[in-house]
Structure formats: C-alpha cells, structure tokens
Amino acid sequence: MKTISSYYGSILIIGRSNVGKSTLLNTLIGKKISIISHKINTTNNNIIGIYNKKSYQIEYIDTPGNIFYNNKILDLLKNNKYNYIFFILDRNKWNYIEEKFTKILNKITIPIILIINKVDKLNNKNILLPYISFLKQKIKFVYLFIISAKYKLYTNNINNIICKKLPKKKHYYPNNYITNQTKKFILKEIIRESIIKYIHQELPYSIIIKINYPKKLKNLPDKINIFLFINNIRQKKIIIGKNSIILKLIKYRSEKNIKNFFKKKININLWIKVK
Numbered sequence: 001m002k003t004i005s006s007y008y009g010s011i012l013i014i015g016r017s018n019v020g021k022s023t024l025l026n027t028l029i030g031k032k033i034s035i036i037s038h039k040i041n042t043t044n045n046n047i048i049g050i051y052n053k054k055s056y057q058i059e060y061i062d063t064p065g066n067i068f069y070n071n072k073i074l075d076l077l078k079n080n081k082y083n084y085i086f087f088i089l090d091r092n093k094w095n096y097i098e099e100k101f102t103k104i105l106n107k108i109t110i111p112i113i114l115i116i117n118k119v120d121k122l123n124n125k126n127i128l129l130p131y132i133s134f135l136k137q138k139i140k141f142v143y144l145f146i147i148s149a150k151y152k153l154y155t156n157n158i159n160n161i162i163c164k165k166l167p168k169k170k171h172y173y174p175n176n177y178i179t180n181q182t183k184k185f186i187l188k189e190i191i192r193e194s195i196i197k198y199i200h201q202e203l204p205y206s207i208i209i210k211i212n213y214p215k216k217l218k219n220l221p222d223k224i225n226i227f228l229f230i231n232n233i234r235q236k237k238i239i240i241g242k243n244s245i246i247l248k249l250i251k252y253r254s255e256k257n258i259k260n261f262f263k264k265k266i267n268i269n270l271w272i273k274v275k
C-alpha cells in the first residue's frame, strides 16, 4: 500500500510591539484568532494558529511584543523545536529594539525569515533596495517577504512557500485544529478587541470578562450572557456611552466577529457589573 508522506513544521513569530505579528497570524490562518490592536502589548500569552492543507501542517506561534521582559525570548529559543523564525519589521522603522533582537538572533541556528510589513504605508518604495542591503549586513536570513498583513498584499503564497520547506514529519495536531485557544478564550478576546476599539483609554485592560455557559456544551449556544466587571460607576458610564451607543457598538462588532469566527450567529448580552 502506498503511504502518503506528511509534512510538519513550527514557526515562531517575533518582533517588536505593533509591527503586525498578530495581524499576520490571523491572515495566515484566515481567521481572527489573535487580538489586534493599535495599542501595544495586547497579546498576553503565546497564541498558536495551525495552518492545515492536505499533507502539510504549519504551527504558527504569535508572541507578545514584551518578549524581552524576564528573558522570555531566551526561554522560548532554548526550546529548539522551531523550524523557522519569522522576524517581523514595520517597514524601515529599525530601532534599538530590532538591534536587541538581532543580537540574539545572530547567535542561534534556527533559520530566520524576515518579513517587512505594512508596505501599504510606504510612499516611497525606492527605499526598499538600500534597506534590504542594510538588513543583509545586520542579520542572516534565508528568505524575505515584503507584505501588508492587514491588507493581505503579497501574503497569499507565504503558506505555500513554507509548506515546501517543511520536513517530513507526523502532524502534531488533528487536521481540523485551528488554535490552542478555547472557545471561551476566543470569545473573550473578541469582546476585548471590540472594547479596545471603542474605548480609547487604559480601561479595557482592567476589565474582567466572564462568560457563563455550560462547559460540557459542544457547540456554542445561540444566546450568551457576558459579564464585564469594572472598577467603578464612572467606568460604567464610559463603557455604556451616551444613549448606550458605545455598548451597542461593542455588541455589534463582537457579534460580527463571533459570526466570522465560529460561522454561527450568536446573540450576546453584555452585563456591566462593578467589581
């Protein structure tokens, strides 16, 4: 009997805060599994996204931008399981944090793939060639992608190219597996992302989101109660907004994103409670 080979590899996505790591992960997986924000450090833990296509499986690991605190990056890299590292850059905005990254990356043997992101924002594309020469002197890399993760420009073939570079290996995850996050966690991330979108303050980070529905339930219920625990009445006013407009916006955006993700229309009720 002919056996079909399977290919599997793991990729660590790193880069300074706000360069577009989570956006790229979502683009590569085709779903919003990692929270995106224009505010820094929204990704608190490593979020895993799995790309499956026929005999190929790629594990992408999105890391928080604050990876340097507590030597987290060194701990991650000690774990030698990664086939590649995606090092994401925001156009040609190279600064001391990238310098810090390269110092570490030049010491390890895992091949680096550089990704210049946000090219949609680049008015003068002529800077790219000299910039690439600059990068070649700074860091050893085996491949370079120049993309816009947000607008999905030149991102189409990343998965295909990576698939061709994967070693023959048994798949680590079931083939319908998309993320390490539980349904409840994803729901919370979607809600939090909506809150961040409409409340431009530190407040969203102190909100505790609680969702109650039976754990054993295999599919999400049609209606879900979501409780937002806040610190005081003043914050309650902010989050509800004049004529409940903010709360409505949060609800609509969340429901839309929940539907996109879970392919199911779910009605959410938001309840605000003071802690």
Ligand SMILES: Nc1nc2c(ncn2[C@@H]2O[C@H](COP(=O)(O)OP(=O)(O)O)[C@@H](O)[C@H]2O)c(=O)[nH]1
Binding pocket: 015, 016, 017, 018, 019, 020, 021, 022, 023, 024, 035, 036, 037, 038, 039, 040, 041, 042, 043, 065, 117, 118, 119, 120, 121, 147, 148, 149, 150, 151
């Ligand atoms: N214009 C543009 N904005 C982007 C692109 N990729 C990400 N962003 C934005 O940059 C911000 C930070 O993105 P995020 O993925 O959270 O960055 P992370 O901190 O590296 O995970 C968000 O506002 C994104 O919408 C891109 O390719 N083009």
Ligand SMILES: [Mg+2]
Binding pocket: 021, 022, 023, 034, 035, 036, 042, 043, 063, 064, 065
């Ligand atoms: Mg992120």
